[in-house]
Amino acid sequence: MQTVLNSLKGGVVPRIGLPYITVGRKHEIAALLHDVDIIAEGGAACRFIVGRYGSGKSFLLQTMRNYMMDRGFIVADADLSPERRLHGTHGQGLATYRELIGNLSTKTKPEGGALTLILDRWISNAQTAAAEETGLPPGDPALAAAVDRRILAVTRSLGELVHGFEFARLVSAYYHAYLEGDDDTKARVTRWFRGEYTQKREAREELGVNLVVTDDDWYDYLKLFAEFFRLAGYQGLVVMIDELVNLFKIPNAITRQYNYEKLLAMYNDTLQGKARHLGILLGATPQAVEDQRRGVFSYEALRSRLAEGKFSRPGARDLLAPIIRLEPLTPEEMLVLCEKLAGMHAGLYGYQRRLTTEELAAFIKLEFSRIGADQNITPREVIRDFIELLDLLYQNPALTLEELMASGDFQFAKSEAVSDQAGGDFAEFTV
Secondary structure, eight states: OHHHHHHHHTTOOOSSOGGGTOOSOHHHHHHHHHHHHHHHTTOEEEEEEEOOTTSSHHHHHHHHHHHHHHTTOEEEEEEOBTTBOSSOSSSHHHHHHHHHHHTOBBTTBTTSOOHHHHHHHHHHHHHHHHHHHHOOOTTOHHHHHHHHHHHHHHHHHHHTSTTHHHHHHHHHHHHHHHHHTOHHHHHHHHHHHTTOOOOHHHHHHHHSOOOOOOTTTHHHHHHHHHHHHHHTTSOOEEEEEEOTHHHHTOSOHHHHHHHHHHHHHHHHHHHHTSSOSEEEEEEEOHHHHHOTTTSGGGSHHHHHHHOOOSSOBTTBOOTTSSEEEOOOOOHHHHHHHHHHHHHHHHHHHTOOOOOOHHHHHHHHHHHHHTTGGGOOOOHHHHHHHHHHHHHHHHHOTTOOHHHHHHHSOSOOOOOOOOSSOOOOOOTTOOO
């Protein structure tokens, strides 16, 4: 709980403990879970989660990350930055790939770094399945041959895809190194999968393959991994890329266009059946998507595919469309969130919660009233203010919530710069 509260107070989404504080977003979650069934059945999906800073984009992505792992998917996540893009001439695309592969997570290893675990589990499962099928004891040459046939079936399937032949050779090399206890070869193959080979000559000398992952083709290897993970017994691969705003911030127009071309290729692949067992979730701000000079919509091929239809409107959005726009949390949902946080804080520091529901409602009303008619408030702002209040009340038992809010000493978190309106009418909010 300490990690969760510290992360929230710092304006960061924690990677653990999200079920304790999940509020609202049930319709968005249901829509995204609909994609899960499509991916598991051999399809693919690509969605954009769009909302203002602090509105809950990253929270929703992390929540879905937990849902996906619980359902047997492997999840890879990364935040874009000036050093990590979808395409680059100085390794920025490759840096994104490395971050994704480094963050591969499963239900049993949710913190990331699960690549070797996945490979070892695949081989172990193949051995177990072959033993159950043949009834042969360990060490029997016939059992080893049965395992080899299972491994070969997987590598043959991969060989049919782009770059699949070399990928299959590496998978096979890892399998034989596993059997022989050759940790050096296993480490080299893992290093190649992580995109850490930069010279073809080095890869050829150490592994016998004439390819390395590059800025241009890293996405092709994600498609290969998705197929391999399915063959290894998982449901598929879900890739989560947040902070798409960093593409909007690229100063060079040509570089931005190359990145949007890569984004278009990813989107088209998922809808045209060129990718299987692959889900892609992308987090972005409204401006990063809708700005027709620098945003995603500046690339006409993407704008024509992603633009909202004529009938969607606030309060009645099409959640099955490529873009899911996050609506503001209601005051009632904010109240439930504060009650959960108050309970967590009391449990963490071992005191009896003394804030009443009426006091929490008064805090929520004050939060919404301080921003005037624009009502541009986000869950991040409310959470930061509320946790600070809880800390102050805990450290100063003689103070009351009413005194703190009325004293003028307490400084509310500054409202974050926005271009859209949160909407809603809070004047009549009661508990």
